[in-house]
Amino acid sequence: xxxxxxxxxxxxxxxxxxxxxxxxxxxxxxxxxxxxxxxxxxxxxxxxxxxxxxxxxxxxxxxxxxxxxxxxxxxxxxxxxxxxxxxxxxxxxxxxxxxxxxxxxxxxxxxxxxxxxxxxxxxxxxxxxxxxxxxxxxxxxxxxxxxxxxxxxxxxxxxxxxxxxxxxxxxxxxxxxxxxxxxxxxxxxxxxxxxxxxxxxxxxxxxxxxxxxxxxxxxxxxxxxxxxxxxxxxxxxxxxxxxxxxxxxxxxxxxxxxxxxxxxxxxxxxxxxxxxxxxxxxxxxxxxxxxxxxxxxxxxxxxxxxxxxxxxxxxxxxxxxxxxx
Amino acid sequence: xxxxxxxxxxxxxxxxxxxxxxxxxxxxxxxxxxxxxxxxxxxxxxxxxxxxxxxxxxxxxxxxxxxxxxxxxxxxxxxxxxxxxxxxxxxxxxxxxxxxxxxxxxxxxxxxxxxxxxxxxxxxxxxxxxxxxxxxxxxxxxxxxxxxxxxxxxxxxxxxxxxxxxxx
Numbered sequence: 001x002x003x004x005x006x007x008x009x010x011x012x013x014x015x016x017x018x019x020x021x022x023x024x025x026x027x028x029x030x031x032x033x034x035x036x037x038x039x040x041x042x043x044x045x046x047x048x049x050x051x052x053x054x055x056x057x058x059x060x061x062x063x064x065x066x067x068x069x070x071x072x073x074x075x076x077x078x079x080x081x082x083x084x085x086x087x088x089x090x091x092x093x094x095x096x097x098x099x100x101x102x103x104x105x106x107x108x109x110x111x112x113x114x115x116x117x118x119x120x121x122x123x124x125x126x127x128x129x130x131x132x133x134x135x136x137x138x139x140x141x142x143x144x145x146x147x148x149x150x151x152x153x154x155x156x157x158x159x160x161x162x163x164x165x166x167x168x169x170x171x172x173x174x175x176x177x178x179x180x181x182x183x184x185x186x187x188x189x190x191x192x193x194x195x196x197x198x199x200x201x202x203x204x205x206x207x208x209x210x211x212x213x214x215x216x217x218x219x220x221x222x223x224x225x226x227x228x229x230x231x232x233x234x235x236x237x238x239x240x241x242x243x244x245x246x247x248x249x250x251x252x253x254x255x256x257x258x259x260x261x262x263x264x265x266x267x268x269x270x271x272x273x274x275x276x277x278x279x280x281x282x283x284x285x286x287x288x289x290x291x292x293x294x295x296x297x298x299x300x301x302x303x304x305x306x307x308x309x310x311x312x313x314x315x316x317x318x319x320x321x322x323x324x325x
Numbered sequence: 326x327x328x329x330x331x332x333x334x335x336x337x338x339x340x341x342x343x344x345x346x347x348x349x350x351x352x353x354x355x356x357x358x359x360x361x362x363x364x365x366x367x368x369x370x371x372x373x374x375x376x377x378x379x380x381x382x383x384x385x386x387x388x389x390x391x392x393x394x395x396x397x398x399x400x401x402x403x404x405x406x407x408x409x410x411x412x413x414x415x416x417x418x419x420x421x422x423x424x425x426x427x428x429x430x431x432x433x434x435x436x437x438x439x440x441x442x443x444x445x446x447x448x449x450x451x452x453x454x455x456x457x458x459x460x461x462x463x464x465x466x467x468x469x470x471x472x473x474x475x476x477x478x479x480x481x482x483x484x485x486x487x488x489x490x491x492x493x
Contacts, residue, residue: 099431100449101456103422110423110463126461128453202423203464205384209426 062090062127062136073104073199078139088124091135105133108198111176119167121187121196140194144183144241148248154320156191161242162314167195168238169305172231175204179212181237183244204230213237215260216250221299223261232299235308239294246287246321247279268295286313287321358397358404368393368413375438376417382424389413389420392463396455414439415451423463 062079068089069076077090093105112123112135124136144160164186171178180200187194200212208229210222219236221229243251252267254260267273274280274288283291290313293303303311313319369390376386393416397404404412414434421428429438435445456463 099422100418100452101422103428106419106423106456106461106463109461113460113462114464205382205424207382207426 062088062134064090071197071199073102087139089137089139091137093133093135101133104199105135107202109135111198111201111203114174115171115176115198117167117170119163119192119194120170121194137196138194140187140189142188144186144188144193144245147188148183148245152191154322157245157321158314159191160188160193161245162309164193164195164238164241165305165309165314167193168234169309171195171201172234172305176201177204177208177231178234180214181234181241182214182217183241183250184214186241215254215257216240216252218257218260219299220261220264220297223257223264229299231304232302235294235302235305236299238305238308239291242294243291246283264297268297282322284313284319284321284323286311286316286319289313360397360404360406360409364406364409365393368409372413372417379429381421381429385417385420385424388424388463389417392416392419392455392459396458400458410439411443411447411451412455414443415448415455418448419452419455419463 062081064077064079065087066078067075068078074091074093077092079088079090080086081088093102109123109126112121116122121137124138127134127136168178168181178195178198178201180197181195185195185197187196202208207227210225210227210229213219213222213233217237217240219229219233222233240251252260252263254263267277269276274283274292280288290303290308290311293311294308296302372386372389376389393412396412396416417438418429418431418434431445431448434448435441435443439448
């Protein structure tokens with residue numbers, strides 16, 4: 001590659017809008033998109049030139065725009081595809097040096113490869129940048145928590161619940177457990193939900209580790225340290241998520257595993273627990289029935305995803321979450 | 326038994342999926358390499374030995390063998406018998422990371438399994454080669470899974486299960 005071009009590429013944009021040359025590698029270079037637009041018109045104009053040079057360089061296909069999230073296993077960036085101008089999400093795995101490809105990456109990629117469903121995130125490709133594995137996925141800007149901060153029509157909410165259940169049923173029928181269902185892992189675009197983050201999911205096998213799922217959405221059998229669980233743990237998380245959609249706040253907000261168990265036991269006491277609680281008085285009977293079946297302490301009594309999508313709540317198009325007064 | 330419940334509910338769907346995944350015929354995968362079927366059999370035997378001594382699950386073994394076969398089928402390079410050792414070790418390593426809760430560390434793979442004949446970098450490089458050759462499509466069918474599912478469907482006993490797994 002021509003050295004003059006490279007020299008021009010290695011520039012860094014500082015706050016005051018001055019270009020400073022730096023020796024940073026091109027793919028580590030973070031393009032601070034927003035700041036450029038507000039700070040200086042010139043910088044905005046020069047953006048296209050930089051993109052052009054970047055696309056000239058080999059192997060540079062995605063430009064990181066900003067960091068959008070960080071998990072235990074990796075960092076997620078918003079990035080732009082130089083060739084198609086499309087905005088994508090890049091997931092970078094942290095620990096890939098010593099043990100080769102990390103096991104969560106192996107599982108996530110191979111599982112995503114075989115899940116092709118409109119309500120499940122699509123893996124565009126996987127690339128290796130700077131010896132680190134990156135996943136390229138579609139970009140969505142809102143997750144379910146942020147989505148619920150605004151008012152939405154009830155039929156949208158019901159549609160979201162139904163679509164999530166459909167996606168989960170699809171996952172389960174491929175012998176896969178997601179194991180990390182929570183509102184942060186459900187993205188929403190145009191009132192359609194998309195399930196992401198298969199870093200913890202795996203193909204079903206008889207002996208599994210109980211330390212999965214975020215605490216608030218963890219099923220009671222996991223809290224009791226059970227090693228042979230099944231799909232039912234996903235259904236518990238779904239029950240919590242669906243109630244969170246209806247109540248607009250998380251159901252159980254435990255600080256520790258014991259606290260979480262206590263909260264669950266306090267709320268779900270006997271078969272008629274939902275009748276004693278004034279929070280649930282405004283809900284439709286069919287909806288309460290669905291929730292009751294999802295939030296069963298005993299995993300063998302809990303409804304499965306297949307039964308859930310056939311639940312009368314979804315069959316009856318006039319059944320809404322709340323009672324019409 | 327969770328497996329029982331799972332198969333009762335989703336068995337049909339899962340089997341249909343397996344059929345679709347398995348529709349690609351993978352016979353004669355040794356033909357383009359100069360590896361004899363005898364050598365492969367030795368490798369498989371050795372895998373059983375290694376994986377049982379590390380108390381790995383049966384699925385791990387079946388997966389390692391399947392990865393090896395698919396890799397040999399899909400790879401564009403021609404492999405000689407000497408390559409098989411590295412391929413086998415790496416396939417076990419990948420299968421371990423995929424199936425086990427606590428996978429064997431690369432350090433142990435390097436020292437105890439490969440007896441320091443393969444360097445860690447070689448294993449890592451091979452790993453990325455294999456995963457890329459398979460395009461990360463690691464999930465698939467093995468005999469063991471079909472067997473355990475069919476047996477669950479017809480409700481056979483545990484001993485029968487072990488016998489059939491052994492025969493497979």
